[in-house]
Amino acid sequence: MKIFTRNALLAATSLLLTQQAWCASREDNAKAPIIGVEDAILTDAPAVPPAIHRDHATKVVVHLEVREVEGRLADGVRYTFWTFGGKTPGKFIRIREGDLVEMHLDNHPSSKMPHNIDLHAVNGPGGGAGASLTAPGHSSVFTFKALNPGLFVYHCATAPVAMHVANGMYGLILVEPREGLPKVDREFYVMQSDFYTKGANGEQGLQPFSMVKAIEERPDYVVFNGSVGSTVGDRALATNVGETVRLFVGDGGPNLTSSFHVIGQIFDTVWPEGNMSTPTQNVQTTMIPAGGSAIVQFKNSVPGTFIIVDHSLTRAFNRGALAQLKINGPDNKALFSGKVSDEVYMPEGSNARVAEMPSQKPAAAESKAERIKLGEGVFANNCQACHQGNGEGVADAFPPLAKSDYLNADKVRAIKTVTGGLDGKLTVNGHDFNGVMPAWDLPDEDIANVMTYIYSQWDNSGQEVLPSEVAANRVKAANLP
Numbered sequence: 493m494k495i496f497t498r499n500a501l502l503a504a505t506s507l508l509l510t511q512q513a514w515c516a517s518r519e520d521n522a523k524a525p526i527i528g529v530e531d532a533i534l535t536d537a538p539a540v541p542p543a544i545h546r547d548h549a550t551k552v553v554v555h556l557e558v559r560e561v562e563g564r565l566a567d568g569v570r571y572t573f574w575t576f577g578g579k580t581p582g583k584f585i586r587i588r589e590g591d592l593v594e595m596h597l598d599n600h601p602s603s604k605m606p607h608n609i610d611l612h613a614v615n616g617p618g619g620g621a622g623a624s625l626t627a628p629g630h631s632s633v634f635t636f637k638a639l640n641p642g643l644f645v646y647h648c649a650t651a652p653v654a655m656h657v658a659n660g661m662y663g664l665i666l667v668e669p670r671e672g673l674p675k676v677d678r679e680f681y682v683m684q685s686d687f688y689t690k691g692a693n694g695e696q697g698l699q700p701f702s703m704v705k706a707i708e709e710r711p712d713y714v715v716f717n718g719s720v721g722s723t724v725g726d727r728a729l730a731t732n733v734g735e736t737v738r739l740f741v742g743d744g745g746p747n748l749t750s751s752f753h754v755i756g757q758i759f760d761t762v763w764p765e766g767n768m769s770t771p772t773q774n775v776q777t778t779m780i781p782a783g784g785s786a787i788v789q790f791k792n793s794v795p796g797t798f799i800i801v802d803h804s805l806t807r808a809f810n811r812g813a814l815a816q817l818k819i820n821g822p823d824n825k826a827l828f829s830g831k832v833s834d835e836v837y838m839p840e841g842s843n844a845r846v847a848e849m850p851s852q853k854p855a856a857a858e859s860k861a862e863r864i865k866l867g868e869g870v871f872a873n874n875c876q877a878c879h880q881g882n883g884e885g886v887a888d889a890f891p892p893l894a895k896s897d898y899l900n901a902d903k904v905r906a907i908k909t910v911t912g913g914l915d916g917k918l919t920v921n922g923h924d925f926n927g928v929m930p931a932w933d934l935p936d937e938d939i940a941n942v943m944t945y946i947y948s949q950w951d952n953s954g955q956e957v958l959p960s961e962v963a964a965n966r967v968k969a970a971n972l973p
């Protein structure tokens with residue numbers, strides 16, 4: 493009993509020392525004297541301004557410039573973003589509790605609309621919206637004292653409010669507690685939001701906003717940091733093994749709640765809803781309301797590419813709510829072994845399988861080159877796991893597509909193989925296979941693209957497969973055994 497008490501005490505103490513932030517009361521912050529003045533350092537996502545080391549409150553001057561700018565929403569999809577600072581999401585603002593903020597809202601002369609700002613960090617009518625309504629080519633100023641610490645959303649609140657928000661007008665303001673936050677190695681700014689376009693997901697060109705879809709809450713895009721793929725590949729969040737990472741996560745909405753998750757990570761600490769006083773531990777997925785936030789923190793144990801998603805998964809894989817965190821460093825096989833073996837597993841009666849695919853309408857290719865490019869994506873999503881990125885397959889399990897005599901000999905048979913699946917004995921380039929290839933119930937366009945891609949690679953015959961040929965020869969799922 494005594495030991496238990498002692499451990500509990502130790503645990504509580506270490507919790508306080510490592511995670512608990514000490515916040516002053518609203519009254520204390522109201523009274524905190526203002527010493528000096530400084531200009532706020534503002535950053536674009538995913539960057540976060542440096543931590544504050546002041547031990548007193550000051551006056552912080554913030555200049556946010558509203559601009560209406562055309563930009564990329566997805567590949568080939570343009571959108572006119574209304575922004576706080578030139579990009580969506582808006583600039584990250586970092587202050588300390590008790591600070592006096594002098595907020596300048598500068599609406600660029602090229603804007604077509606009046607705009608304002610409602611900061612959830614403000615105690616005052618409209619969060620400052622009324623005090624900041626600004627016509628194009630004008631600048632408004634108001635001040636507020638930061639009475640409550642926390643991570644707060646700010647957004648435009650000009651009517652129609654949902655439209656201004658849907659067009660990209662939101663960002664985060666961090667009001668640090670007096671003692672600051674525990675030191676970490678990396679901090680990032682990630683903000684989710686939903687977009688509603690006149691055309692369907694993937695429809696090319698400059699897309700106008702659809703109020704109808706917004707009202708029905710049917711977004712065409714759900715994204716992190718303003719566009720599909722904003723934070724992947726070269727632009728992924730870069731960190732190292734052993735580092736502690738903190739994400740300041742916001743949800744601009746205008747409508748969807750985020751089930752925020754990092755695949756393959758457990759959040760050691762979450763400050764739910766951006767509150768600074770009550771962290772929770774060992775969280776898998778944290779819920780972030782529209783117009784709300786969370787701070788999540790974890791220490792990197794093993795290297796790899798970790799996928800950041802809204803765990804409402806069709807949003808991630810079909811609408812764009814997917815980002816990447818790259819952790820560099822040496823493997824630690826004791827913590828995560830990686831794959832140790834891969835053997836064929838085929839119990840009886842397991843061969844009638846149909847892969848179900850989303851019925852999202854794929855983009856129509858206008859040239860063979862475009863077909864090959866689109867097919868590469870279809871291949872990566874559907875075929876690569878078995879046939880491998882270099883098309884060589886896996887000995888005794890998955891036949892090669894590279895220089896495959898089976899594939900190159902007969903285009904129509906190949907279409908039937910891919911659409912209808914294949915099982916039983918098969919010989920490719922002199923090697924026998926006896927596995928199961930699932931039937932691919934993908935749209936004609938996708939099948940044509942992926943097959944044209946395969947034929948164009950690895951010394952294959954180079955022929956093109958047209959959607960009409962797929963339609964004429966495909967094996968319908970209903971006809972499968």
Ligand code: HEC
Nearest residue numbers: 874875878891892896899914915916918925926927928929
């Ligand atoms: C789950 C693993 C798996 C996936 C995923 C898969 N295949 Fe296959 N594929 C196989 C197997 C196994 C065979 C051989 C079947 C047999 O032995 O009868 C095969 C055979 C083939 C063949 C004929 C043999 C050859 O090498 O030329 C083609 C063509 C082919 N697959 C194309 C595709 C395409 C295109 C995709 C993606 C749309 C795909 N496969 C996805 C497992 C897979």
Ligand SMILES: [Cu+2]
Nearest residue numbers: 607648650656
């Ligand atoms: Cu606005």
